[in-house]
Amino acid sequence: MYGYSSPAESGIMAEMGMSVAQYSTFGSIMTLGGMLGSLFNGKMADIIGRRYTMWVSALFFLVSWSTIAFAKVPWLLDLGRFVLGIAVGINVYVVPIYIAEITPEKTRGAFTLTHQVFQFMITFGFSLAYAVGTIISWRALALLGDIPCLLHVVGIFFIPESPRWLAKLGKDKELEATLKYLRGNASADDVSQEALEIKEHTKLFESLSENRIQDLFQHKYADALIVVAGLMVLQEFGGTNAFSYYAASIFEMAGLSGTFGMVSIAIIQIPATITSVLLTDKLGRRPLLLISALGLFLSTFLLGLAFLLQELGKSGTIVALLACIGMLGLPIAFSLGMAGLPGVVMAEVFPINIKGTAGSLVTFLNWSSSWIVTYSFNFVMLWNSAGTFFIFTGIWILGILFIARFVPETKGRSLEELQTSITHIM
Numbered sequence: 001m002y003g004y005s006s007p008a009e010s011g012i013m014a015e016m017g018m019s020v021a022q023y024s025t026f027g028s029i030m031t032l033g034g035m036l037g038s039l040f041n042g043k044m045a046d047i048i049g050r051r052y053t054m055w056v057s058a059l060f061f062l063v064s065w066s067t068i069a070f071a072k073v074p075w076l077l078d079l080g081r082f083v084l085g086i087a088v089g090i091n092v093y094v095v096p097i098y099i100a101e102i103t104p105e106k107t108r109g110a111f112t113l114t115h116q117v118f119q120f121m122i123t124f125g126f127s128l129a130y131a132v133g134t135i136i137s138w139r140a141l142a143l144l145g146d147i148p149c150l151l152h153v154v155g156i157f158f159i160p161e162s163p164r165w166l167a168k169l170g171k172d173k174e175l176e177a178t179l180k181y182l183r184g185n186a187s188a189d190d191v192s193q194e195a196l197e198i199k200e201h202t203k204l205f206e207s208l209s210e211n212r213i214q215d216l217f218q219h220k221y222a223d224a225l226i227v228v229a230g231l232m233v234l235q236e237f238g239g240t241n242a243f244s245y246y247a248a249s250i251f252e253m254a255g256l257s258g259t260f261g262m263v264s265i266a267i268i269q270i271p272a273t274i275t276s277v278l279l280t281d282k283l284g285r286r287p288l289l290l291i292s293a294l295g296l297f298l299s300t301f302l303l304g305l306a307f308l309l310q311e312l313g314k315s316g317t318i319v320a321l322l323a324c325i326g327m328l329g330l331p332i333a334f335s336l337g338m339a340g341l342p343g344v345v346m347a348e349v350f351p352i353n354i355k356g357t358a359g360s361l362v363t364f365l366n367w368s369s370s371w372i373v374t375y376s377f378n379f380v381m382l383w384n385s386a387g388t389f390f391i392f393t394g395i396w397i398l399g400i401l402f403i404a405r406f407v408p409e410t411k412g413r414s415l416e417e418l419q420t421s422i423t424h425i426m
Contacts, residue, residue: 012138016074024378029078031371033085034092038363041093042356050098050162053090058152060087065145080142089367092343093359100347100415101162102182104194163195164415167202168352175199201416205353216358220423224349227406228362231289231342234399236369238296239392240334242377243327249378250303250327255310255320264324265331272335279336284411285345288337289403295333297396302326304389311386326389342366348410351419 012018012026037057045053060083067080160182166175176195183191216225235241243250251261279288303326309319350358380388410418 012077015138016077018074022074024375026074026077026081027378028371028375030081030085030088031367031374033082033087034089034367035085035364035371037086037089038093038360038367040360041090041363042358042360044090045094045097045165045359046168046356049165050094050101051156051159053094054098055153055156057087057090057094058149058156060084060090061149062146062153065142065149069139069142069146085367089363092366093346093363096343096347097355097359098162100344101164102160103415104183104186164198164202164352167195167198168206172199197416201420202352205351205419208353213357213361216354216361221354221358223406223408224422225358225362227408228342228346228349228358229365230402230406231338231345232362232366233369234293234395234402235338235342236366236373237395238293238338238399239300239373239377239388239395240296240330240338241370242373243330247327250381251323255315256324261324261327264328268328269331269335272332273339276336276340280341280344281411284409285337285341286403286407286409289341289407290337290400292333292337292339292341293396293399293403295329295336296338297393297400299326299329299333300389300392300396302329304386304393307389308386311384345407345410348415348418349408349422351423 012023016022018026037060041053044056048056064080064082064084064087067083068077071077071080160178161174163175163178163182166178172195175198176191179191179195179198180186180188183194215221247265248258248262251258276288302322306319306322306326309315309322346359346362377388380391408422413421
């Protein structure tokens with residue numbers, strides 16, 4: 001979904017006769033849809049449940065890819081991309097929330113890995129888009145996007161609802177039945193004990209009755225809000241999604257083959273994400289975020305240096321090598337932590353009474369940041385390529401300091417323990 005516009009860029013611009021400004025709109029309008037989706041994702045998940053919210057997002061995905069595939073004029077491409085953004089805006093909130101809420105305390109690591117596997121599937125989607133986009137047409141590539149969406153629409157009816165959402169609605173019988181299903185061979189006493197803890201924790205936070213935007217800015221929620229909002233903004237202002245939109249162009253500006261670059265990214269993203277899956281529970285969220293931010297700092301610095309040398313009239317092997325290392329280092333570093341872990345932390349630290357409102361706010365910040373960066377990226381690159389990457393280098397320096405100072409370790413702690421601790425309720 002994110003990586004589609006990069007391999008499709010040349011084909012779409014040629015067939016539709018689009019200018020750089022028009023294609024920048026196509027590349028960035030998905031973020032406007034994401035902003036719209038983020039405005040109601042939390043409320044929707046609270047009202048109709050996590051499961052049916054994921055089903056609605058799958059329908060949006062189907063409509064969006066079909067619209068792009070059969071578009072005959074540029075505005076239909078923009079419409080399809082906008083609807084795609086709405087779908088992603090819903091999904092980036094509800095999927096990590098759902099997985100966190102079905103996670104058993106004693107096997108939290110395994111379920112954390114499940115979320116990272118989901119992130120691996122996203123990254124594999126980027127990789128597939130990059131690799132296949134160099135072989136087949138952009139219309140066929142869009143139609144391929146409908147296949148997992150159809151599976152999602154059907155498969156959603158075979159998974160249970162979140163037990164914590166059931167507790168929020170006071171559906172005690174459904175809560176225990178769902179926990180029994182999720183916990184498999186766990187004893188009835190263990191299931192009953194967990195159900196009791198979830199109900200007590202939910203009742204405690206629901207009694208506060210604070211689910212308005214202004215309620216989020218109370219001191220007790222400040223730590224959680226600062227951590228998640230900071231990670232969400234950093235994820236976008238660090239430029240990583242902008243790189244995915246315009247990867248082919250960046251490789252070509254550096255004097256390298258766009259096709260070579262995209263296929264190389266397709267190859268390296270997969271083991272990078274698998275590494276993240278294997279290390280998330282062993283090292284923890286915070287160390288991986290620091291490693292990821294450090295890698296992104298180094299990669300953007302190398303890219304800035306490569307383009308600076310190019311602007312100074314230097315060319316040849318050293319410039320191409322620096323650009324290649326930087327561009328390939330970006331997806332590796334991003335996949336190791338910043339791609340998926342901000343969503344994991346969001347799902348873990350917000351208590352049930354503010355989860356919907358807080359989730360909508362931070363995902364809106366994420367998408368707003370993404371729109372600003374994505375739309376301006378091509379124009380800033382035309383202004384000064386080296387300066388663009390050095391700006392991102394500076395942002396990642398600040399990111400490293402932010403993670404080191406504010407982000408707590410959430411590994412190995414139950415949702416109830418985390419949320420009462422970070423809000424200082426008990």
